[in-house]
Amino acid sequence: MNSFLDFLKTQGSGHARLLAGPVLILMVLAMMILPLPPFILDLLFTFNISLSVMILLVAMFTRKPLDFAAFPSVLLFATLLRLSLNVASTRVVLLNGHKGPDAAGQVIEAFGHFLVGGNFAVGIIVFIILVIINFTVITKGAGRIAEVGARFTLDAMPGKQMAIDADLNAGLIGEDEARKRRAEVSQEAEFYGAMDGASKFVRGDAVAGLLIMVINIIGGLIVGMVQHGLSASDAGTVYTLLTIGDGLVAQIPALVISTAAGVVVSRVADDRDVGQQMIGQLFSNPNVMFITSGILTLMGLIPNMPHVAFLLLAAIIGGSGWLLLQRQQRDLQAAAADPGHEQAAAVAAAAEASWDDVAPVDPLGLEVGYRLISLVDHQQNGELLHRIRSLRKKFAQEMGFLPPVVHIRDNLEIKPTDYRILLFGVEIGRGVAQTGQWLAIDPGGVTGPVQGTPTKDPAFGLPAFWIDPALREQAQIAGYTVVDTATVVATHLNHLMHRYGSRLLGRQETQQLLDHVARDVPKLVEDLVPKTLSLPQLQNLLRSLLDEDVPIRDMRSILETITEYAPRLAALNPAGTGPNPDELLAQVRVALGRAIVQHWFASETELRVIGLDARLERVLTQALGSSGALEPGLAENLLGDVERIVQGQEDRGDAPVLVVPPVLRASLSRFLRHHLPHMAVLSSAEIPEERIIRVTAVVGGSPA
Structure with missing residues (x-):
């Protein structure tokens, strides 16, 4: 019966609206x-x-x-x-x-x-x-x-x-x-x-x-x-x-x-109605009400003016302004006593989550403690901001692509003098920077100590001291490398950008790089992607070069090599999945051989490198060719021998470069790169003919 009455009420209401x-x-x-x-x-x-x-x-x-x-x-x-x-x-x-x-x-x-x-x-x-x-x-x-x-x-x-x-x-x-x-x-x-x-x-x-x-x-x-x-x-x-x-x-x-x-x-669209807008905007500033009250008071004191009306209204407006000022001060005190109140209220007011709550992760980020804010503050002409801009430009000129923008923010959860470098939200480096002081780094061979706070260079781990600016010249005379705070952070960031350069080259950066090259050689880019190689395959190849600190500035040679060899290698692949990535990478490295060698040896004609013992070379070829991996004992001995030889190579001032046959280069590079990221493994096919190879140390044997 009740449902029937509700139906009649609903129908009656609908008919009433229709008949209105x-x-x-x-x-x-x-x-x-x-x-x-x-x-x-x-x-x-x-x-x-x-x-x-x-x-x-x-x-x-x-x-x-x-x-x-x-x-x-x-x-x-x-x-x-x-x-x-x-x-x-x-x-x-x-x-x-x-x-x-x-x-x-x-x-x-x-x-x-x-x-x-x-x-x-x-x-x-x-x-x-x-x-x-x-x-x-x-x-x-x-x-x-x-x-x-x-x-x-x-x-x-x-x-x-x-x-x-x-x-x-x-x-x-x-x-x-x-x-x-x-x-x-x-x-x-x-x-x-x-x-x-x-x-x-x-x-x-x-x-x-x-x-x-x-x-x-x-x-x-x-x-x-x-x-x-x-x-x-x-x-x-x-x-x-x-x-x-x-x-x-x-x-x-x-x-x-x-x-x-x-x-x-x-009316202007707002979350409030007209009455709320008028009251909220007309009567929200106590200074306006005080000035108005003062003007009315002056007018009320003029002879022959209605004194009661003017002075009464002036008192009412002035009193209202005083009450408003007192309320605003109480609100400020309450906010200071409970800083999380506004945030909690805002969170409580958000009834439903939305996609706006999902913040994208910055590819490259820098977080600083509150004492380092002056280094990155525009209003204080932060020196680190200029260094980072120059750093990105230099990286682009050296490596061949523009890295993402470094997003800088302060972080109250870390120590006041600490900073963190983040890659896609994950910390990849941390250091300490003292504003108003200089870092004296011991590169080896200093003549004496310097007075300061001992620490380590955050980029390369060298022993160092934080010193006062007055001791800068004294430290330089003693053989220390002295740099300011902004340079310390910028050098650390530059080192990590080169180390993780392959992660900075995303799909978007690869496409932008192709678009940039297409301005000069449009036909080459048109024939390459996606006819010869897909964009993800090209990205992986470029990342493999960057993993070994090989610049990709010479994109024309890279693309020409891919266009020439990719169809041949794809025809030899029985799986039909395109060219073998390692073989195609080897061909590209050969094409970039002069640039790779120049990166490590500059203009030296004689290349003082590390070689492999013939017996160890045969063992490695057999082991990597049959199972694709080294047995634990062999891997441990090989790694210990290489670490000892690389240390001696660096002590003599020679580049830590190991030259191996082409068949072993990719496997040994992957194995040694994780343990010795500062050394390079080159193939003998990558060395230009006009360069002379001198083996100064042999892994698994005695020097030649």
């Missing part, structure tokens, strides 16, 4: 055609006043114009209702006006007598002023705002639609949300266009009210004197007061609705 429009039209037609008794006329005038007040309140409490999208239609129906009331009241006034001031109803009598004191001259002036205010000020301004709003909304529609499509393609919003936003954009344009047209109704209504008043006064004089035998004075007094009351009872709701139209089209 037709019933209003019938009311308008009935008022224009059928004569209405004064009591019904009073009810309709009261309804018109209440409707105008409701429209104004709804306009005040809307947060954006589309919240009251039905306003143009409401404005049209309210105007028609008011005009039909004018027609009905005119009929009653002219028919029954000779009977007395209450012949047209108590509402018209009240507006005609009590509001203007029964003086028809005052009533005419008040009525004309209301019409001028409505027609010249409010309606004209609202119409202009609606016109400009419609124009700018239409001009901005393509950009808004493109922004919605971009968010949809990026996956930031779904199809339903995109459809909803497109509908809102269209509704906004239609709303301002409709408001521009609806304002013409209000303007016409003001003109019609003025004409109706003139016609009613002239018609009342004629009817009173001709039909009812009234004198000109009596007819003028009675019919003019009734006409003025009729005009005022119609123009005051018209003024209220015009004000509502101005509020709707002039």
Whole structure:
């Protein structure tokens, strides 16, 4: 039974909403055609006043114009209702006006007598002023705002639609949300266009009210004197007061609705309604209220001024400003006592998580303690910022691609003088930097100690001291390498960027590198990707070069080698998965042989390198060829021997470079790179013919 009653209520509510429009039209037609008794006329005038007040309140409490999208239609129906009331009241006034001031109803009598004191001259002036205010000020301004709003909304529609499509393609919003936003954009344009047209109704209504008043006064004089035998004075007094009351009872709701139209089209979209915006912005600054109170006080002290009114209002405004200042100070104290309150409130206010909460990880980041903020602060002209810009430029010139931007931020969780270097959010390096001091690094062979705080160079682990600036020259004379704090951090960052250079070359950087090369050799790039090699395969090959600190500046030679050898190696691969990556990498390294050798030996003609014993070479070839891995005992002995020889090579000032046959180069490089990242393994095929190889140490044997 209850569900049946609920169904009837729901259906009844739906039918009532459907009948609201037709019933209003019938009311308008009935008022224009059928004569209405004064009591019904009073009810309709009261309804018109209440409707105008409701429209104004709804306009005040809307947060954006589309919240009251039905306003143009409401404005049209309210105007028609008011005009039909004018027609009905005119009929009653002219028919029954000779009977007395209450012949047209108590509402018209009240507006005609009590509001203007029964003086028809005052009533005419008040009525004309209301019409001028409505027609010249409010309606004209609202119409202009609606016109400009419609124009700018239409001009901005393509950009808004493109922004919605971009968010949809990026996956930031779904199809339903995109459809909803497109509908809102269209509704906004239609709303301002409709408001521009609806304002013409209000303007016409003001003109019609003025004409109706003139016609009613002239018609009342004629009817009173001709039909009812009234004198000109009596007819003028009675019919003019009734006409003025009729005009005022119609123009005051018209003024209220015009004000509502101005509020709707002039508001700026915000999370608050108009009342909250006005109070929050007008009465939020106590200094403004103090100055206003002071001005009113000065005006109140001028002779012959209404002292009580000015001084009373000055006291009220000044007291309100003092209370507001006290409340703001309490809020600041509460925030200082509970710094996490605002953050907790913000977290609590977020009812649902969104994709905006998922922050992307920076490819390369630098976090500093609070004492190092001066090094990275723009306002303090932080030296480290300039060093990092130069560092990225130098890296691009040396390695052949532009690394990602280094995102710098402070971190209160680390020590004040510490810094961290992050790669995709993971720490790859940490160090200590003392602002206002210099780092004296011992490169070996110093003549004496220096006074300072002992530490280690964060980039290479060399012994060092933090010294005062006054001891800088003394440390340099003693053989120390002395650098400032910004250089220490920049050198550490540069070292790690070279060490992890392959991780910095992502898919996007590879495509940008190809686009850059395509400006000079477009045909070569067009024939390579994706015809010969896919973009991921090219990225992996370039990463393999960077893993061994081989620059990729000579992209033309790299691409030409890939174009030449990739089809041949792919034909030899029985799996049909394209060229073997190690074999293709070997061919590319041969093509870059001169650059690789120059990177390690500069312009030296004689290359002092490390070699392999012939017996060890055969053992390694057999072991790596059969299983692809070394047995633990052999690997341990090999690694210990190489570490000892590399240390001796560096002590003599020679480059830590091991030259091996091409068949062993890739496997030995992968094995030794993890333990000795600062050494290089070259193939004998990569050495140019004009360079002379001198083996200064042999792994697994005695020097040659």
